[in-house]
Amino acid sequence: MSIRNPRLPMLPGYGSNPMIGRKHFGLRPIFTSLNKVNMLVDKGEDYDRAPSVYGRKQAPELPAWIVYDKSILHFQAFFQESLHEMRVGTRNIRKVSIYFYLEDGTIKVMEPRTDNSGTWQGLLIRRQRIRLPHSYDLYYDVLDLNIGLEVNFFGKVFKVVNCDNFTRVFLNRLGINVPDPIPWPDAIERTPENKKEPKQYAFKQFLDFDRQVLRFFGYWDDRESEYGLIHHLEIHYFLSDDTIEIKEIFPHNSGSENGPMFMKRMRLPRKLPPCVEMSGGPRVPSYEPSDLSIGAVLDVFGRPVVLTDCDPYTKEYYRVTYGFDAFQPLETPKDDTIECISTRVSDRKLPPWNGYGSYEDSAENCRTVEPRAPHRDFIKFLHKDRVGFDSHILRFAGRLINDNPVDARRYFIVKYFLCDDTIAVFELGERNSGFNGGQFFKRDKMYLPDVEFYVPEEPPSYTDRDMWVGNELVINKHRFRLIAADEYALRYLELHCEKYPMANIALIMDKIRRTLASQENGYKNFVAKYMDAVEPHKKELMSVRCFRQALREIMCDKMTEHEFITIIRHFRGDPGKERSPRYEMIRSLVFSDITRGLWDARERLREGLLHADEASAGVLTAHRMRQLLRAHRLPVNDDLLDCMLSVLDKDEQCNIRCDSLMQFLDFKTRPVFATDADYLKVVRHAPPVKDTECKIWGETELLIKEGFVNWNAFLCQLNLDHLVKDQP
Incomplete structure (x- = not known):
């Protein structure tokens, strides 16, 4: 650094720049450590740190941003806001929430949002x-915030009145006493001359009861006048400003036009004075919530309106506010004129169906002159329409029953669509059988046999309760x-066994239990006769053929074929042989996506x-299994992933076995890749019309007829051991 010669003038060329060569300008930034966190301070070596809350040897070894991560102290406070343009008061009380973040000592102030408050609310600081x-x-620290203290944030004074349980426990562990909560003050501080409540449109009442409406139902009997009738009314009482509006409800096809409001x-007013001045003067007393109840009569400008009923919200309001418990509705007088009109409309009968088109289409054309499309059950369509792989289509294999021996060998697929209760029939054509196969009956609503069709x-028609194995359907003769x-x-x-008794295992077991209990020594002879039929190497297993014969001997014709299938599927004793064609189909689709996505x-x-299975139980929940597969980037879409998880082996709590998943994804036993046509079979549930699909249905039947049943589990669920003990 050069020094200027004082003898030389201060002119350009007679001196040098003193800043040339300098590298540091101003104060050097100083870093210090607080709770093992480096922080920048704006002072030099004379920086004096604030004392810590903990003792020297009690401070946490980890940094504060790790120890106190997501640890927040929550205080409730309020501050006063001056009201300069309101005659009802001088100050307004605004409630806020103060959040103190322990990790870095920062503070945030929030005000809860209130509808129609008229003020800017939300994040204040x-x-x-x-x-x-x-x-x-x-800076503000933990010691500066407590119930009863006042804090000054940027010129606003906040009074702390309460805190949450976590804050109270945290401060108590630090040795800080937390007082009891302080009650909230009034929303508006009244001036001495305005201590009374405002007479009209109270601001507090508007905030407390906005959008809260009491709804009553009533009538006005005007039959004494000429052409008079009973007016059905709906009365709305607005708690925010004590106003009332009345709407008139016109019955269907009453001949009256829906006009404006009965009363805006x-x-x-409770009683209209003889002379009402529209400007100035004292206010006339009006109806209040205490004046309204079931059976009360309102004077609506000379028209007596009787209240007959109210909605559930109104009943709860009077139950909480006034302690009313009796809400018996009153009967509305019947109007003969309206009753005759409605009776004539409701009793109108349609002409008999002529057989052209569908019944719904013909009935809709008879109800109105303008042709309209028939109305369908849209709610049922939304719930039972196709959702991904869940098609809501029930497919059954069927045989044609008649005297022709050729038709006995024909194979049919009966599809029931749950979305609109329609049935379609397809034929599986075999080679050199003389039948081409394909669509046999198009999709339509199938009516029951021996019924009169040409009626109003x-x-x-057939419903989903008629679709079970062993039932006979008569479709178009x-x-x-x-x-x-x-x-x-x-x-x-x-x-959905609560709707279908043929698939309800509880009802089936109860039927077997009652049959064995009604026979003398029935259960004892049943167990003793078929005890030797159990497999010698596995004493708990019995062949499906022997189990079916045992049930037929005790039940005779009391059990249907579908009930046999349900009980065999429930007590299946060899899950390894339960691999259906659908399992292999889904596995081939998964391996196609894995190969296409180069996943290994x-x-x-x-x-x-192994890491997720902390208990080493070998099973995981379906939700956890789906998370792991997504975490390991398995290239399979959600629908196919759900189908894959549905076919894996599960335990009694429906948890998926880990070894079953690894066996499913075993590259050594990978299946033949599925074609696009096979993919459409699973995704779209296309009608089975190919010869190759006959093998799939045949294998499905063999899975039910072959295999083993867990005999011990069946006897345990019967729970009839007490009959053996009671019998000699």
């Missing part, structure tokens, strides 16, 4: 460290017997399963 008033190096929203009312069902249909009926992380998936 963003998250930051706030200095103490009249200080430049000290206004304060309804629609005849009964062709008798079909349902001999089998696919996995989706059987599973759907079992999941099977060993990492095995490690992830």
Whole structure:
């Protein structure tokens, strides 16, 4: 640094720049450590840190941003806001929430939002460290916030009145006494001359009761006047400003036009004075909530309106506010004129169906002159329409029953659509059989046999309760017997067993239990006779053929074929042989996506399963299994992933076995890749019309007829051991 010669003038060229060569300008930034966190301070070596809350040897070893991560102290406070343009009061009380973040000592102030408050609410002070008033190096800390204290944030004084349980426990552990909560003050501080409540449109009443409406139902009997009738009314009482509006409800096809309001929203006076001055003067007393009740009569400008009933919200309001418990509705007088009109409309009968088109279409054309499309059950369509792989279509295999021996060998697929209760029939054509196969009956609503069709009312049709294995359906004078069902249909009926008794295992077991209990020594002879039929190497298993014969001997004709299938599926004793064609189909689709996505992380998936299975039980929930597969980037869409999880082996709590998943994804036993046509079979549930699909249905029937049943589990669920003990 050069020094200027004082003898030389201060002109350009007579001196040098003193800043040339310098590298540091101003004060050097100083860093210090607070709770092992480096922080920048704006002072030099004379920086004086604020004392810590903990002792020297009690401070946490980890940094504060790790120890106190997501640890927040919550205080409730209020501040006063001056009211300069209101005659009812001088100050307004605004409630806020103060959040103190322990990780870095920052503070945030929020005000809860209130509808129609008229003020800007929400975030008042963003998250930051706030200095103490009249200080430049000290900030608000935990010791400065407690119930009963006042804090000054940027010129606003906040009074702390309450805190949450976490804050109270945290301060108590620090040795800080937390007082009891302080009650909230009034919303508006009244001036001495305005101590009384305002007479009209109270601001507090508007905030407390906005959008709260009491609804009553009533009538006005005007039959004494000429052409008079009973007016059905709906009375709305607005608690926010004590106003009333009345709407008139016109019956259907009453001949009256829906006009304006019976009475517009206004304060309804209890008694109209002889002379009412519209400007100035004292206010006329109006109706209040205490004046309204079931059976009360309102004087609506000379028209007596009787209240007959109210809605559930109004009943709860009077039950809480006034302690009323009796809400017996009153009967409305019947108007003979309206009753005759409605009776004539409701009793109108349609002409008999002529057979052209569908019944719904013909009935809709008879109800109105303008042709309209028939109305369908839209709610049922939304719930039972196709959702991904869940098609809501029940497929059954059927045989044609008649005297022709050729037709006995024909194979049919009967599809029932749950979305609109329609049935379609397809034929599986075999080679050199003389039948081409394909669509046999198009999709339509199938009516029950031996019913009269040409009647005004629609005849009964087949429903989903008629679709079960062993039942006979007469469709267009062709008798079909349902001999089998696919996995989706059987599973759907079992999941909704409360609607389908043929798939309800509880009802089936109760039927068997009552039959054995009614026979003398029935259960004892039943167990002793078939005890030797159990497999010698596995004493708890019995063949399906022997089990079916045992049930037929005790039940005779009391059990249907579908009930046999349900009980065999429930007590299946060899889950390894239960691999259905659908299992292999889904597995081939999964391997197609895996090969297309070049996924080869099977060993990492095995490690992830072992890490997730903390109890070493070998099972995981479906939700956890789906998370792991997504974490390991298995290239499979959501619908196919749900189908894959549905076919894996599960335990009694419906948890998926990890070894079943690894066996499913085993590259050594990978299946043949599925074609696009096979993919459409699973995704779209296309009608089975190919010869190759006959093998699928045949294998499905063999899965039910072959295999083993857990005999011990069946006897345990029967729970009839007490009959053996009681009998000699």
